[in-house]
Amino acid sequence: MALNANDRSIAGFTMAGHALVHWFETAIPILLVVWLAEFDVSLLLLGLVLAPSYGLFGFGALPAGVLVDRFGAKRLIILCLGGMSAAFFVIAGASYLDSIYAIAVGLLLWGLAASVYHPAGLALISTGVEERGTVFAWHGIAGNAGIALGPFVAATLLIFLEWQYVAAILAAPGALAVLYGLSADFEATAAVDDDADAGPSDALSLSEFLANSKVLFASTFALVFVIVTFEGLYYRGMLTYLPEILHGLPAMDALALPEGLDGIEPADYIYVGLLVVGMAGQYVGGKLTDRIPPARGMAAIFAVLVVLAIAFVPVTGMGLIAIVALCGVFGFFLFAIQPFYQNAVAVYTPADTRGLSYGYTYLGEFGFGAASIALGGFVLDVSLGWFFVMIAAFALVGMVLSVALAAGLDWFADAEPTPETAPDD
Structure with a gap:
């Protein structure tokens, strides 16, 4: 069965988000090798710098899920895309400070922003898409494309450019995706019963969460x-x-x-x-x-x-x-x-x-x-x-x-x- 217009719009928006989350995620280890030589730090220290960002990527998903139910998935995904791009611009700017700790700040910002995507994107598909299985399939393919392309593009660019320029170039697709997201038009709850309260909720208190x-x-x-x-x-x-x-x-x-x-x-x-x-x-x-x-x-x-x-x-x-x-x-x-x-x-x-x-x-x-x-x-x-x-x-x-x-x-x-x-x- 062909996707309807609403399904196609949500599919395009979430596929872009899913690809970019993993694009950034898998580009970071390529840059890690360069930073190891650039800042003359130990692998242990660099690991301690990187670990919290990946930790936030996983453990931040829970509070992100709460925010999705409160504010809606679309705006959270747009903030996620903008936040990840901003984080990589911060990382690029860290070269002017010549500090591994400035890079650590950018990585933390990336982890915090990236943690939002999966609960937001999948919630949007589950409530807005009629042909959910098909969109889950294309959504997953987009994620794998990001996983494969992130390290490939980063490694290729590093052959020709300094790492800070590579970080800035990697940030650019996220900024473009924000513009695309702002123009995307779809019904976020089209696939649930009319009487189901699936839209943004006013509940954000600890008691409601519990x-x-x-x-x-x-x-x-x-x-x-x-x-x-x-x-x-x-x-x-x-x-x-x-x-x-x-x-x-x-x-x-x-x-x-x-x-x-x-x-x-x-x-x-x-x-x-x-x-x-x-x-x-x-x-x-x-x-x-x-x-x-x-x-x-x-x-x-x-x-x-x-x-x-x-x-x-x-x-x-x-x-x-x-x-x-x-x-x-x-x-x-x-x-x-x-x-x-x-x-x-x-x-x-x-x-x-x-x-x-x-x-x-x-x-x-x-x-x-x-x-x-x-x-x-x-x-x-x-x-x-x-x-x-x-x-x-x-x-x-x-x-x-x-x-x-x-x-x-x-x-x-x-x-x-x-x-x-x-x-x-």
């Missing part, structure tokens, strides 16, 4: 939240350490590069290719959410992710072709699961707390999910095999919980989906 949170976690959303957290542990652990794991494989020596590209790691091509394949996974997963109940879809994909994590143990000792093939399949399924849990949040939450719901969702995905970075580093020091066993265990727990959700687990006070989004079980 009351709404209690309602959410007394419902099936509590189980969805735990499932998303385990998906986040799998996602963040694999994407953080897989590039380093690939770099260390003997099979990478077989991938020769042309002269003049000595500074590029062959494994990086495989990693970027994995992210590109993830676009197809996002699209297929999104389209399937219109046909398969979210719990069943998550259970099936988690099962595949368990097998793929275990498969990395023998495949890392095989040849280049086997490694590339496994990474391609992994990239497809890693991102195919995302539209299913995004849709699960829409199915199992009321429309008037959708921003808060997605705030909690991305607190679990990017906040608690980041714990696998620390766990993964510790386990990798022991054994590569045990690292993949740990990752597989995260997916196994997600699969078991998804099966329970699909079976109609009714441990909660309000386990029924909201009427406008109930799946055809």
Whole structure:
């Protein structure tokens, strides 16, 4: 079914926002390498400068979700885009102060602004779009495009320009997206019942926040939240350490590069290719959410992710072709699961707390999910095999919980989906 005009408008707006959030997110590590040499600081200090910004990106999603329910998604997304661009202009200006701490301020501003996007963008899709699965698919593809293009563009520009000019150029698309957002015209609650109170709310008090949170976690959303957290542990652990794991494989020596590209790691091509394949996974997963109940879809994909994590143990000792093939399949399924849990949040939450719901969702995905970075580093020091066993265990727990959700687990006070989004079980 073709998207109507309202769906297309929301799709374009949220796709731009999703691409740019990850465009900025993945460009930062490329700049990190330059800052390490520019400011003559230790990797430990630079890590301490960077960590709080990524922490805000995850943990800021919860208060951002509250603000979405209070002020509406569109204005929050516009502020997010403007804030991220302003942060990168601050980073660019930090070169004139010759201070790593000025860069830290810019990074914190970026993390604070970026934390707004996911609860705002997904709340807008869930309440405004009729063909939600299709838009979730294109939305996910846009995010993957940003993930792949951010580091590629940053690294390419750094060949020709100083880092401060690169930071300023990276900020420009965000400024353009703000202008686009201001001109976008759509109905933000077109996909919910006329009598559903899904618009901006006057409730922003602590008592209202606690009351709404209690309602959410007394419902099936509590189980969805735990499932998303385990998906986040799998996602963040694999994407953080897989590039380093690939770099260390003997099979990478077989991938020769042309002269003049000595500074590029062959494994990086495989990693970027994995992210590109993830676009197809996002699209297929999104389209399937219109046909398969979210719990069943998550259970099936988690099962595949368990097998793929275990498969990395023998495949890392095989040849280049086997490694590339496994990474391609992994990239497809890693991102195919995302539209299913995004849709699960829409199915199992009321429309008037959708921003808060997605705030909690991305607190679990990017906040608690980041714990696998620390766990993964510790386990990798022991054994590569045990690292993949740990990752597989995260997916196994997600699969078991998804099966329970699909079976109609009714441990909660309000386990029924909201009427406008109930799946055809």
